[in-house]
Amino acid sequence: MKIGIVCPYSWDVPGGVQQHIRDLAEALIEAGHDVSVISPADDDTPLPPYVTGAGRAVPVPYNGSVARLSFGFLSASRVRRWVNQGGFDVLHVHEPEIPSLSLLACWVASGPIVATVHTAIPRSRVLVVTYPVLRTALEKISGRIAVSEAARTTLVEHIGGDAVVIPNGVATHRYRKAEPLPGWPGAGGAIGFLGRLDEPRKGLAVLLKAFEILGQDRPGLRLLVAGPAADAEEVLYRVPAWLRDRIVLLGQVSEDDKIRVLHSVDVFCSPNTGGESFGIVTAEAMAAGVPVVASDIDAFRQVLHGGEAGELFATGDARDLARAAGQLLDDPARRATLSAAAVAAVARYDWSVVARDVLRVYETVVLGSTRVAVAQDTGGYPSRGWLP
Amino acid sequence: MTITDIVLIVAAALFIGVYVSWRAGRIDRLHARVDMARAALDATLLRRSSVSLELATSGLLDPATSLLLAAAVHGTRSAGPGGVVPTEAGRPRDLAESDLTRALRAAFSQPDFRSSMTGKEGADELLAEVEEATHQVFLARKFYNDVVALTREARSRPLARLLRLSGKAPAPVFFDMDDSLIADLPSATLAPPAGSAPLAG
Numbered sequence: 001m002k003i004g005i006v007c008p009y010s011w012d013v014p015g016g017v018q019q020h021i022r023d024l025a026e027a028l029i030e031a032g033h034d035v036s037v038i039s040p041a042d043d044d045t046p047l048p049p050y051v052t053g054a055g056r057a058v059p060v061p062y063n064g065s066v067a068r069l070s071f072g073f074l075s076a077s078r079v080r081r082w083v084n085q086g087g088f089d090v091l092h093v094h095e096p097e098i099p100s101l102s103l104l105a106c107w108v109a110s111g112p113i114v115a116t117v118h119t120a121i122p123r124s125r126v127l128v129v130t131y132p133v134l135r136t137a138l139e140k141i142s143g144r145i146a147v148s149e150a151a152r153t154t155l156v157e158h159i160g161g162d163a164v165v166i167p168n169g170v171a172t173h174r175y176r177k178a179e180p181l182p183g184w185p186g187a188g189g190a191i192g193f194l195g196r197l198d199e200p201r202k203g204l205a206v207l208l209k210a211f212e213i214l215g216q217d218r219p220g221l222r223l224l225v226a227g228p229a230a231d232a233e234e235v236l237y238r239v240p241a242w243l244r245d246r247i248v249l250l251g252q253v254s255e256d257d258k259i260r261v262l263h264s265v266d267v268f269c270s271p272n273t274g275g276e277s278f279g280i281v282t283a284e285a286m287a288a289g290v291p292v293v294a295s296d297i298d299a300f301r302q303v304l305h306g307g308e309a310g311e312l313f314a315t316g317d318a319r320d321l322a323r324a325a326g327q328l329l330d331d332p333a334r335r336a337t338l339s340a341a342a343v344a345a346v347a348r349y350d351w352s353v354v355a356r357d358v359l360r361v362y363e364t365v366v367l368g369s370t371r372v373a374v375a376q377d378t379g380g381y382p383s384r385g386w387l388p
Numbered sequence: 389m390t391i392t393d394i395v396l397i398v399a400a401a402l403f404i405g406v407y408v409s410w411r412a413g414r415i416d417r418l419h420a421r422v423d424m425a426r427a428a429l430d431a432t433l434l435r436r437s438s439v440s441l442e443l444a445t446s447g448l449l450d451p452a453t454s455l456l457l458a459a460a461v462h463g464t465r466s467a468g469p470g471g472v473v474p475t476e477a478g479r480p481r482d483l484a485e486s487d488l489t490r491a492l493r494a495a496f497s498q499p500d501f502r503s504s505m506t507g508k509e510g511a512d513e514l515l516a517e518v519e520e521a522t523h524q525v526f527l528a529r530k531f532y533n534d535v536v537a538l539t540r541e542a543r544s545r546p547l548a549r550l551l552r553l554s555g556k557a558p559a560p561v562f563f564d565m566d567d568s569l570i571a572d573l574p575s576a577t578l579a580p581p582a583g584s585a586p587l588a589g
Binding site for chain 1: 444445447450451452453454455456458459460463486487490491494495498499500501504
């Protein structure tokens with residue numbers, strides 16, 4: 001199948017959508033499909049062979065923050081050229097409601113178009129006002145995918161229409177092997193945490209309290225914390241002074257270092273108190289084969305097979321977390337069992353499996369449709385033909 | 389005490405009274421001018437918003453640029469206090485208006501933006517109107533900040549402070565925003581972008 005994928009955000013900036021597209025594209029290529037991605041990118045950025053650059057994204061204010069987006073007729077004509085040359089069977093746009101390449105792709109193309117919604121923004125007056133302008137573009141979408149139930153609900157309630165839920169995949173092969181950070185995990189054992197430090201729902205506070213309990217009778221135990229925070233040092237002041245030099249803060253880490261962090265600890269902890277629809281970080285830890293201790297929220301219960309592939313503790317209960325993590329730290333055999341179970345359990349979230357689900361959507365929208373082509377009514381750019 | 393002394397004292401008291409009331413009158417007039425300048429600035433900002441929205445929904449632009457502009461206009465409409473005219477809670481108005489400036493600038497500064505518009509019905513008029521409205525915002529803001537500076541200076545004089553000549557009127561505040569004009573206008577005559585912009589006065 002010839003597949004064209006449109007990325008709305010700069011390829012050179014790390015982000016969830018970009019990573020999703022990269023993993024999906026690589027899984028599809030692996031499965032023998034012909035994939036081309038178009039994405040905003042700086043001209044001097046080295047791009048993988050399957051990515052076509054659509055020029056530099058421009059920083060503009062959008063929704064109260066500054067986003068780097070590609071818009072305007074020059075970007076539109078680049079997308080048109082790409083569509084024209086690609087001869088795609090299906091076009092897959094991501095985040096079409098963001099004013100960037102994906103929206104432009106919907107505008108300039110005709111034929112089977114699949115759209116993936118990552119973060120559904122409640123429909124605002126903006127969309128209503130510009131709806132005549134957007135309608136022609138968005139109405140061409142023949143199948144929608146939402147990456148989480150939450151995104152789907154917002155879509156159904158606020159934008160209308162329905163979507164199939166296909167969660168993010170995990171590129172498990174990327175996680176399987178990595179060199180631990182020098183000196184880790186160390187003889188005294190180590191616990192790991194990944195996520196925003198100052199987002200209360202990520203639950204770092206629960207872990208710190210549990211670490212205080214564990215640290216009292218485990219003198220060598222250390223805590224490895226990776227993730228961005230407005231004020232990382234503040235974290236250290238939440239624990240007693242005698243414990244502080246046993247907590248190592250790495251700040252935001254690169255994708256590669258994240259995998260090394262996972263391989264640097266004996267136990268990985270996901271203490272989230274809620275707000276998690278899938279728990280991608282937990283799944284990544286499982287893919288790395290690290291025994292996981294996670295709070296007992298629906299998302300983790302599901303990914304950990306109800307506790308078979310990792311320990312669950314009462315959500316928000318530091319004492320229970322200390323008990324569960326302590327037992328694991330003391331029991332290498334149990335850790336090995338959980339590690340193997342985790343690797344097996346996470347296989348069903350692998351991108352190769354997820355890509356098959358996406359492919360099924362492609363196959364459905366392609367039925368009874370022609371190929372992707374440049375839309376007639378915008379052929380002679382710039383025309384006003386797309387107005388209702 | 390002679391008659392002369394009494395006459396002198398009365399004359400001095402009269403003089404002081406007249407002087408103080410003249411100062412008070414001046415401060416009062418300045419406050420009235422601030423109100424007028426604020427209304428004018430508010431009107432130009434609203435005008436710029438509505439013209440921008442017209443451009444966004446005109447069908448002259450690609451949908452991405454349209455959406456970008458419409459979102460920025462929406463931001464100004466739902467902006468909260470922080471600027472000249474407090475509205476319901478939201479993003480401070482000066483930030484929201486600066487966002488609209490930047491969105492317009494991003495749209496207008498695309499290479500060949502102009503030439504892509506030529507020959508399209510109503511395009512030239514609409515673009516000219518957007519630029520006109522943006523330039524008016526620049527002027528109105530300059531005049532507003534000017535009179536605010538004068539008023540603040542008059543209020544801060546020792547006599548005015550001692551005798552509370554400004555009464556209960558709150559001190560007027562500067563309106564700081566990015567209003568550097570979009571395409572085709574000599575940027576040397578324009579205010580630098582917000583952040584680096586010195587307050588008028």
